[in-house]
Amino acid sequence: MVNKLKDGLVFTLKDRCRVCYTCVRECPVKAIKIINGQAEVISSRCIGCGNCTRVCSQSAKKYLDNTNDALELLHGSNTKVACLAPSFAAEFTDINDYQLLIGMIKQLGFDYVMDVSFGADLVAKEYDKIYSNKNTPRSISTDCPAIVFYVRHYAPDLVDYLAPVVSPMIASIRVAKELYGDNISTVFIGPCVAKKAESREVDVVLTFKELRNLFWQKNIFPEKIKPADFDGPIGNKSSLFPINRGKLHAVDRADDVKVENIIVTSGHNNFKEAIKEFKEHSDSDLHLELLCCEGCILGPGMTKDKQQFHKTINLKRFVKEKVKKLDMKQWQADMKRFKDLDLSQKFQSADRRIPLPSEEEIQKVLFDMGKTSLQDHLNCGACGYNTCIDHAIAIVEGLAESEMCLPFTIEKLHNSIKALNISNEKLLSAQQTLKQTEKLANMGQLSAGIAHELNNPLGVITMYSNILYDEVQDETIRNDLKLIAEQANRCKSIVGGLLNFARKNQVRYKEVDIEEFVKNSLESIIATDKVKISFKSNLSDKMVEVDADQWIQVITNLEKNAVEAMGESGGELSITLNGNENEVEFIIKDTGCGIPKENLDKIYTPFFTTKPIGKGTGLGLPLIYGIVKMHRGQINIESNADKTKGPTGTTFKIKIPRKKI
Numbered sequence: 001m002v003n004k005l006k007d008g009l010v011f012t013l014k015d016r017c018r019v020c021y022t023c024v025r026e027c028p029v030k031a032i033k034i035i036n037g038q039a040e041v042i043s044s045r046c047i048g049c050g051n052c053t054r055v056c057s058q059s060a061k062k063y064l065d066n067t068n069d070a071l072e073l074l075h076g077s078n079t080k081v082a083c084l085a086p087s088f089a090a091e092f093t094d095i096n097d098y099q100l101l102i103g104m105i106k107q108l109g110f111d112y113v114m115d116v117s118f119g120a121d122l123v124a125k126e127y128d129k130i131y132s133n134k135n136t137p138r139s140i141s142t143d144c145p146a147i148v149f150y151v152r153h154y155a156p157d158l159v160d161y162l163a164p165v166v167s168p169m170i171a172s173i174r175v176a177k178e179l180y181g182d183n184i185s186t187v188f189i190g191p192c193v194a195k196k197a198e199s200r201e202v203d204v205v206l207t208f209k210e211l212r213n214l215f216w217q218k219n220i221f222p223e224k225i226k227p228a229d230f231d232g233p234i235g236n237k238s239s240l241f242p243i244n245r246g247k248l249h250a251v252d253r254a255d256d257v258k259v260e261n262i263i264v265t266s267g268h269n270n271f272k273e274a275i276k277e278f279k280e281h282s283d284s285d286l287h288l289e290l291l292c293c294e295g296c297i298l299g300p301g302m303t304k305d306k307q308q309f310h311k312t313i314n315l316k317r318f319v320k321e322k323v324k325k326l327d328m329k330q331w332q333a334d335m336k337r338f339k340d341l342d343l344s345q346k347f348q349s350a351d352r353r354i355p356l357p358s359e360e361e362i363q364k365v366l367f368d369m370g371k372t373s374l375q376d377h378l379n380c381g382a383c384g385y386n387t388c389i390d391h392a393i394a395i396v397e398g399l400a401e402s403e404m405c406l407p408f409t410i411e412k413l414h415n416s417i418k419a420l421n422i423s424n425e426k427l428l429s430a431q432q433t434l435k436q437t438e439k440l441a442n443m444g445q446l447s448a449g450i451a452h453e454l455n456n457p458l459g460v461i462t463m464y465s466n467i468l469y470d471e472v473q474d475e476t477i478r479n480d481l482k483l484i485a486e487q488a489n490r491c492k493s494i495v496g497g498l499l500n501f502a503r504k505n506q507v508r509y510k511e512v513d514i515e516e517f518v519k520n521s522l523e524s525i526i527a528t529d530k531v532k533i534s535f536k537s538n539l540s541d542k543m544v545e546v547d548a549d550q551w552i553q554v555i556t557n558l559e560k561n562a563v564e565a566m567g568e569s570g571g572e573l574s575i576t577l578n579g580n581e582n583e584v585e586f587i588i589k590d591t592g593c594g595i596p597k598e599n600l601d602k603i604y605t606p607f608f609t610t611k612p613i614g615k616g617t618g619l620g621l622p623l624i625y626g627i628v629k630m631h632r633g634q635i636n637i638e639s640n641a642d643k644t645k646g647p648t649g650t651t652f653k654i655k656i657p658r659k660k661i
Contacts, residue, residue, distance in 0.1 A: 008041075008043045008064065009043065009046060009048045009050075009063060009064050009193065009194075009196060009197055010041045010043075010046055010048065010050060010052060010053060010061060010062070010063050010064075010193065011040075011041055011061075011062055011063075011064075012038065012039055012040050012041055012060055012061060012062075013059070013060050013061075013062060014038050014040075014060075016058045016059060016060035017038050017039050017058065017060040018058050018060070019034075019037050019038070019039065020057070020058075021034075021039070021382070021383060021384035021404060022052075022055050022056060022057070022384075023039050023052035023055065023056055023060075023061055023384075024039065024383070024384025024385070024400075024404075025381065025384040025385075026051050026052060026055045026268065027051065027052055027268075028047070028049060028051070028150065028268035028269070028271070028272055028292070029045055029046070029047055029150065029153075029154055030045070030385070030394065030399060031043075031045035031046040031047070032052065032384070032399070033398070033399045033400075034399070034400050034401050034404060037401070037403070039060070041061070042399075044352060045153075045352055047146045047149035047150050047153065047154075047194065047292075048145065048146055048149060048193055048194035048196070048197050049146040049193070049194055049268065049292045049293065049300075050063050050192075050193030050194065050299070050300030050301070051268055051292070051293070051300065053193070053300045054298075054300040054304070063193045063196070063207075063300065063301075064193075064196055065210060066196065066204050066205060066206055066210060067206070067210050067213055067214060067217075069203075069204045070187055070204050070206055070210070070214065071214075073185045073187060073203060073204055074108060074109040074110070075109075076185055078183055078184055078185040079111050079112070079180050079181070079183070079184045079185065080109060080110045080111050080112075080184070080185050080187070081110065081111065081112045081113075081114060081176045081180060081184050081185070081186050081187070082105050082110040082112070082113045082114070082186075082187050082188075082189055083113075083114045083116050083119075083169065083172045083173065083176065083186060083187070083188045083189065083202075084101075084102070084105065084113055084114065084115065084116060084189050084190075084230075085116045085168075085169070085188070085189060085190030085191065085192075085242070085296070086115070086116060086117040086120065086235065086238070086239035086240075086241060086242055086315075086319075087190060087191050087208075087242035087296045087297050087299070087302070087315065088101060088189070088190075088208065089239070089314055089315045089317075089318035089319070090242065090297040090302070090311035090312070090314050090315045091191065091208045091297075091302055091303060091311075092208070093310075093314050095222050096222075097222075097227060098318065099227035099228055099229055100222040100225050100227050101222070102227070102228045102229060102230060103222075103225040103226050103227050103228040104215060104220050104221075104222060104225050105189070105211075106228055107218070107220050107225055108214055108215075108218060108220065110187070112176070112180065112231040112232065113228070113230060113231055114172055114175070114176055114230060114231055114232045114233075115172075115230040115232070115233065115234050115235045116168050116169060116172045116188070116190070116235070117168070117234075117235025117236070117238045117239040117241065118172065118175065118232070118233040118234060118235035118236075118238075118334065119168040119169065119170075119171030119172030119173075119174075119175060119235075120168035120171070120235060120238030120239070120241045120247075120250065121235050121236050121237075121238040121250065121331075121335065122168075122171050122175070122335070122338060122341065122343060123143070123165055123166065123167065123168050123171050123238070123343060124238050124241075124247055124250035124251050125251070125335070126163075126165045126343050127141075127163065127165065127247060127251065128251040128253075130163055130165075130287070131251070131253065131262065131287060137285040138161055138278075138284070138285060138286055138287065139161055139162075139163045139287050139288070140158065140161050140162050140163065140275070140278065140287075140288045140290065141163060141247070141287075141288060141289045141290050142162050142163050142164075142165055142166075142167060142345075142347075143167050143168065143241065143247070143291075144167075144192075144194070144290060144291050144292050144293075144296075145167065145192070145194040145195055145197065145198040146192075146194040146292035146293075147271060147290045147291070147292055148162060148198075148347065149194065149197075150271070150272075150275070150292070151275065151347075152347060152348070152349055152350050153350055153351065153352040153353070154352065154353055155275055155279065156349030156350065156351040156353075157279070157349070158275065158278070158279060159347050159348065159349040161278075162347045164344050164345060164346060164347075165343055165344065165345070166343050166344070166345050167198065168238070168241060169188050169190070169195060169198065169199075169202060170198070170199055170201055170202070170343075170345070171341070171343055172188075173186050173188070173201050173202050174201070174341055174342065174343070175232065175233065175338055175341065176232070178338065178341065179232050185203050185204075186201075186202050186203050186204075187202070187203065187204045187205070187206060188202045188204075188205045188206070189205075189206045189207075189208065189211050190205070190206075190207065190208070190296070190299070190301065191207060191208055191242070191293075191296050191297065191298075191299030191300070191301040191302045192205075192207070192293075192296060192299045192300075192301055193207065193299070193300050193301055194292070207299075207300070207301025207302075208301050208302055208303065209301055209302075209303065210301070212303070233331070233334035233335075233338070234322075234326065234327075234330075234331065234334075236250070236323060236326060236331055237249055237250045237319065237323060238250040239315070239318070239319040239322060239323075240315070240316070240319055241296070242295055242296035242297045242315060243295045243296075243297060243312055243315060243316075244264055244265075244266055244291070244295055245264050245289070247289055248262065248264065248289065261284075261285050261286055261287060262286075262287045262289060263286055263287070263288050263289065264289040264290075265288075265289075265290060265291075266290065266291035266292070266293065266294050266295055267291075267292075267293070267294050268292060271290045271291070271292055274288055274290060275288070275290070294308065295308070295312070297311040297312065297315060298311070354397050356393065357393060357396040357397065361396045362389060362392045362393060362396060365392040365395045365396055365402070366388065366389070366392050368402065369388075369392075369402050369405055369408045370407075370408055370411060371388055371392075371408075376388075377389070378407055380406065380407070382404075382405070382406035382407075383400065383404035383405050383406065384400075384404065385400070388405070391404065391405060432601075454491070458488055458491050458492045459492070461484070461488045462485055462488040462489060462492065465481050465484040465485040465488060466481075466485055468481050469481040469482060469485060507547045507550065507630050507631060508547050508549075509545045509546065509547060509660045510545065510546075510547075510548060511543050511544070511545050512543070512544060512545075512546060512548055513542050513543060514539070514542055514543070514544040514546075514577065514584060515537045515539065515542045515577065516542075517548070517551070517552075517555075518535060518537075518555060518575055518577065518586075519535065521552060521555040521556050521559060522535065522559065522575070524556060525556070525559050525560065525563060526563075527563045527573075528568070528570060529570075530566075530568070530569065530570020530571070531563055531566055531570045531571060531572070531573060532570070532571070532572045532573070533572075533573045533574075533575075534572070534573070534574045534575070535574070535575045535576075536574070536575070536576045536577070537576075537577040538576070538577060538578045538579070539577050539578070539579050539584070541579075541581070541658075544584050544656075544658055544659075545658065545659045545660045546631060546656070547627075547630075547631070550627045550630070550631075551627070551631075553623065553624070553627065554624045554627050554628065554654070555586070555588075557620045557621075557623070557624055558588045558624065558652055559573065559575075559588065560620075561620065561621075562588060562589075562590035562592060562650070563590075564592075565590055565592025565593050565594070565649075565650060566590055566591060566592040566593075567592070567593070571590060571591035571592055571649070572590070572591045573588075573589070573590050573591075574587075574588075574589045574590075575587070575588050575589075576589075579658065581658065582657065582658055583655050583656065583657055583658055584655070584656055584658055585653060585654070585655045586652075586653070586654040586655075586656075587651065587652070587653050588651070588652045588654075589649065589650070589651040589652075590649050590650055590651075591647065591648065591649040592648065592649055592650060593641060593648055594639045594640045594641030594642075594648040594649055594650055595637075595639040595641055595650055596641045597641070597642075600637065600639060603621050603637070604621050604622050604625045605622065628654055628656065631656045631657070632656065632657055633654055633655055633656035633657070634654070634655045634656075635652065635653070635654045636652070636653045636654075637650065637651070637652055637653075638650070638651045638653070639651070
């Protein structure tokens with residue numbers, strides 16, 4: 001027996017793969033490797049069942065197409081023999097007479113079309129001998145090549161229990177050579193993909209899908225064909241081989257109460273469990289009759305749009321009519337003629353199991369996927385593996401990726417969304433900072449020009465109003481002159497603020513004791529007894545490098561604003577210092593009236609103020625903002641002015657580097 005699976009019997013069309021992991025879930029030997037989100041078939045692990053091609057909704061899994069090989073064979077000079085599997089009755093229900101199908105196959109160029117069910121009759125007889133022989137109390141059926149590959153590669157210690165009998169396909173090929181000589185070209189036509197890799201005794205294997213494709217290419221339709229019958233021996237009840245218990249029906253054991261030691265099952269999960277129990281119960285007298293598919297009538301080479309029970313009914317109906325018309329004397333003569341035909345074969349183990357990774361490797365993968373306890377093992381199967389541990393093993397073996405775990409991927413996605421939201425917030429903050437800086441720069445240039453033009457006339461007004469004030473004796477006029485001088489001084493103060501705001505001062509760093517610095521700032525604050533002032537420092541290192549002259553403006557302006565926001569009713573002003581070895585945080589919090597939400601994005605705009613006329617210039621906070629930025633710091637504000645939403649008040653949080661950058 002030669003295994004052709006290494007040539008790539010089943011493969012993936014990558015542009016169609018949607019990474020649903022259905023193929024991983026349905027592969028009995030996990031011969032699917034996920035690489036960069038694409039499911040690739042590992043030829044060295046594949047048993048050729050073709051189940052992945054059947055379950056893939058995107059048709060991303062394909063099996064080797066031998067149509068061109070068949071066409072090349074048909075153009076050859078050898079006698080051409082087609083061996084037709086009995087499951088054709090479940091496939092070609094659109095052709096009323098099976099003899100038309102045989103005629104169509106001959107129209108392709110075949111000289112003979114043989115009935116594989118006769119080969120199945122010969123094989124069934126050999127199995128009947130095994131079931132009856134007490135010297136062979138245990139066996140595993142070898143009709144299904146996918147089962148054979150599984151035992152050889154994944155249960156190699158059970159190879160000796162494989163029944164040493166060829167499949168009906170090989171039996172038919174040997175009958176054909178007895179009838180037509182060794183110098184013939186043979187093509188097996190059936191529903192199975194694994195048959196393509198079963199044996200070199202057959203030249204080409206076609207599935208029913210490929211046969212339909214040939215008919216289409218050659219423009220062969222049943223209405224144009226002359227009916228023909230099988231050449232050579234015609235099979236009996238072994239035409240039921242493609243369905244469960246079909247072999248037992250062929251040897252009249254299906255209804256025998258004494259066959260409880262013959263286990264019949266099919267499907268990729270069931271056959272594995274049966275082999276597992278067969279191995280564990282070595283003292284049993286079990287005979288396993290196994291099919292990898294749910295019966296050959298559901299093989300991957302069948303048309304997908306046919307239903308299982310519909311196929312079964314059609315096959316049984318065909319076999320019933322066939323057996324009714326069968327020439328039993330001729331069948332018995334044919335069975336006698338080939339009773340000595342060699343139907344034996346030998347098997348060798350070819351272990352392809354991958355050693356299990358260590359427990360440490362498995363646990364590391366589970367930990368990386370956030371599965372730190374048994375409660376985290378959901379075993380949901382979304383990844384295609386039965387358990388989280390199976391998935392972890394596959395990851396260690398290089399067959400799977402951690403992203404295949406749906407809960408892990410969802411959690412990872414949520415974390416990515418959170419990180420993205422944080423990044424968006426930082427970006428928005430940076431954009432707002434950039435806009436604010438641009439506004440301040442433009443306003444600074446304008447303010448510098450205005451301040452320069454106003455400064456001199458304001459000085460003249462102040463000087464002459466003071467001179468007149470000293471010279472005039474009339475009290476009314478003196479009061480008017482005093483008012484002029486006061487307002488001129490106020491204008492000069494505003495101009496001074498403009499100059500400070502516009503001036504791009506350099507930061508002259510020096511090391512200060514920031515705790516003493518803040519305490520000193522509080523001493524200059526004028527507040528009523530109704531204002532409670534508290535200071536707390538959580539710093540282990542009190543020394544900070546700042547421009548003391550500029551920073552005192554920041555602290556005192558914020559303290560003054562806080563006191564004014566609390567008004568006559570008073571409240572609480574608290575200053576807290578936090579920090580680490582890299583930065584220092586100033587938290588200045590008051591319980592005042594707060595800043596309305598609609599004004600929060602305007603507070604750093606020059607000349608914007610919520611204070612009454614004559615109480616503020618709107619330059620304090622922009623000046624603070626500029627100084628903080630010159631210190632490479634950050635300033636944030638939290639404020640509530642709506643009593644229905646909680647206590648009112650404002651909190652400024654400023655972070656600056658501890659040392660000059």
